[in-house]
Amino acid sequence: xxxxxxxxxxxxxxxxxxxxxxxxxxxxxxxxxxxxxxxxxxxxxxxxxxxxxxxxxxxxxxxxxxxxxxxxxxxxxxxxxxxxxxxxxxxxxxxxxxxxxxxxxxxxxxxxxxxxxxxxxxxxxxxxxxxxxxxxxxxxxxxxxxxxxxxxxxxxxxxxxxxxxxxxxxxxxxxxxxxxxxxxxxxxxxxxxxxxxxxxxxxxxxxxxxxxxxxxxxxxxxxxxxxxxxxxxxxxxxxxxxxxxxxxxxxxxxxxxxxxxxxxxxxxxxx
Amino acid sequence: xxxxxxxxxxxxxxxxxxxxxxxxxxxxxxxxxxxxxxxxxxxxxxxxxxxxxxxxxxxxxxxxxxxxxxxxxxxxxxxxxxxxxxxxxxxxxxxxxxxxxxxxxxxxxxxxxxxxxxxxxxxxxxxxxxxxxxxxxxxxxxxxxx
Numbered sequence: 161x162x163x164x165x166x167x168x169x170x171x172x173x174x175x176x177x178x179x180x181x182x183x184x185x186x187x188x189x190x191x192x193x194x195x196x197x198x199x200x201x202x203x204x205x206x207x208x209x210x211x212x213x214x215x216x217x218x219x220x221x222x223x224x225x226x227x228x229x230x231x232x233x234x235x236x237x238x239x240x241x242x243x244x245x246x247x248x249x250x251x252x253x254x255x256x257x258x259x260x261x262x263x264x265x266x267x268x269x270x271x272x273x274x275x276x277x278x279x280x281x282x283x284x285x286x287x288x289x290x291x292x293x294x295x296x297x298x299x300x301x302x303x304x305x306x307x308x309x310x311x312x313x314x315x316x317x318x319x320x321x322x323x324x325x326x327x328x329x330x331x332x333x334x335x336x337x338x339x340x341x342x343x344x345x346x347x348x349x350x351x352x353x354x355x356x357x358x359x360x361x362x363x364x365x366x367x368x369x370x371x372x373x374x375x376x377x378x379x380x381x382x383x384x385x386x387x388x389x390x391x392x393x394x395x396x397x398x399x400x401x402x403x404x405x406x407x408x409x410x411x412x413x414x415x416x417x418x419x420x421x422x423x424x425x426x427x428x429x430x431x
Numbered sequence: 432x433x434x435x436x437x438x439x440x441x442x443x444x445x446x447x448x449x450x451x452x453x454x455x456x457x458x459x460x461x462x463x464x465x466x467x468x469x470x471x472x473x474x475x476x477x478x479x480x481x482x483x484x485x486x487x488x489x490x491x492x493x494x495x496x497x498x499x500x501x502x503x504x505x506x507x508x509x510x511x512x513x514x515x516x517x518x519x520x521x522x523x524x525x526x527x528x529x530x531x532x533x534x535x536x537x538x539x540x541x542x543x544x545x546x547x548x549x550x551x552x553x554x555x556x557x558x559x560x561x562x563x564x565x566x567x568x569x570x571x572x573x574x575x576x577x
Contacts (some may be wrong), residue, residue, distance in 0.1 A: 200556035228537065230509035237507045237514035239537055239550065274535040274552040276516050277504060289516070291535035291552035293472035412565065 164283030167229055170236045173277075173285055174224050182388045190284040197290040199297055216257055221245040227272070235279040243270050246301070260303040270299045305400060322393045323358040331396070332364070332426060333373040342426050343372060348382035350419055356389030364426070384417040384421070398428060437508045444513040445540070447546060448501050454493045455464040460486040464547040471551045473566070491573050496521035501534070513538050519553075523562050525572055530561040 169188060176185035186207050191217060196203040204213050227239040246255070246264035255262050273292035282287040298306040322331075336343050346366040353361055363378040387395070391410045394400035400410065413420045443462060450458035460482045467485055470476045480488065494498070499521035507513045515536045522529045524538060539548040559565060564572075 198557055228509070228512050228514070230507045230512065230514060232505075232507040235505055235507065237505065237516070237535075239514075239552075272536065274514070274550075276535070289533070291516075291533065292554065293552075294554050294556040296472060296555075412567075 166231045166234055166236045166277070166279035169279045169283055169285060170277045171226075171236065172231070174226070175241070177217075178222050178224050180218065180221075182211060185214070188285050190280055190282070190286045193285055194287045195290075196288070198292060199294040216351060221247065227373060229292070234279050234281075236279065237274070238277070239272070239274050241270055241272045243268050244268075244300075257303065260298060260301075260305055262302040262421045263304060264302045270310070271300055273297075273302045277340055306383070313425050322396060324354040324360060324362070324389050324392050325351070325358070327392060327427075328352060328362045328364075328373055333371065336364075336372055336426065346419055346422055348416060348419060348428075349378045349380050350423060351378055351381035351384040352392075353386045354389050354392055355386070358389040381415065383419040383423075384414040386412040386414075386419060436510065436542075439544060440511055440513050441506060441508040443540045443544050443546060444506065444508075444515060445503075445537050448503055448515070448517070452500055454497075456486055456489050456493065459489055462546055464541060464543075467546065469546040469551075470549065472555050473503050473569070474551060488573075489544070495524060495572050497524055498522050504533075511539050511541065513540065523564070523572070527562065528562045528564075530558055532561070545558040 223243045225241040229238040245268040276289045278287040351363045502518045504516045535552040537550040
């Protein structure tokens with residue numbers, strides 16, 4: 161029996177992916193194949209989940225350039241540059257990728273990353289591990305959660321009914337009255353410094369009975385949250401997650417991080 | 432390149448990781464070319480750093496993460512290129528939070544045994560989520576980094 165070279169298996173796998181030939185691709189995989197990628201929360205395991213993942217790529221044209229590839233035993237390391245084009249019928253058309261809402265640009269884009277593959281003794285791919293930057297990749301795909309705030313403002317029109325003033329003085333205040341148990345869990349003062357045309361300063365005093373939300377600056381704040389007006393609206397309406405806002409610098413926190421974390425429930429709005 | 436060159440390239444990169452784990456900045460700086468090309472998801476692609484700039488950047492990194500450790504899992508070499516898969520851990524002194532993150536580093540070594548290009552592949556979101564900081568804060572802590 162001729163020994164299958166691991167690099168050849170990987171090259172066939174890449175070629176099948178570029179052709180969107182999922183049938184040929186899964187024939188190269190071990191039934192217990194595992195694929196991990198930092199932009200996907202959990203590794204994808206087994207043939208059927210892999211097919212479901214690949215189905216998300218049906219409207220994506222991919223062309224892979226192998227920048228370098230080398231192997232040692234059953235392991236192959238490679239640097240890849242992939243040119244992608246997401247096929248769209250209409251500009252601004254929304255799609256979904258790995259749970260994220262995306263608005264593809266309709267233009268080709270390039271992503272560069274590294275991968276390690278393991279090929280088993282049967283000549284089948286048993287594992288692939290991707291090394292890439294989620295934020296760079298998701299922005300290239302057009303994921304709204306990762307877009308710059310200027311891009312988000314252009315693409316988001318449904319949030320125009322909200323402003324920081326309405327969110328904090330009306331929605332959050334009402335939420336705290338309706339659910340006093342939320343405020344009881346927290347102590348101290350949280351200051352909101354909101355920038356932008358609809359920005360301003362507000363604070364929530366969790367030790368105060370009755371109306372806890374007030375406008376202005378409170379020097380006794382134990383936690384200060386700084387955000388741009390449209391990012392607060394995007395956050396309140398569920399279009400921007402706390403994690404992404406924090407990671408991309410759209411949400412800045414000073415002081416009591418535990419309070420900031422607990423505030424998520426208080427600020428939970430309407431999506 | 433022949434087999435000897437493969438081994439030489441790998442030896443240089445191994446020394447680099449060993450010196451990195453000891454925070455031996457002098458040795459690290461001596462292992463890179465006078466003009467090092469650095470590709471990094473945070474600070475951009477194709478930045479050229481002199482040894483002095485590279486050393487200053489490492490010094491900032493070392494102060495920010497005093498216990499940084501790179502555990503090499505896989506190392507594959509072909510010609511002048513060494514691809515390393517490593518598990519990196521460290522604690523950010525500024526807030527006491529730790530990170531543990533898989534990283535792939537591709538290094539290219541010239542015939543004088545100096546690393547002339549490095550391409551680091553890792554996920555900024557994974558790092559920032561664990562450290563609970565944003566890019567601006569991270570950049571301030573690290574100063575002028577490459």
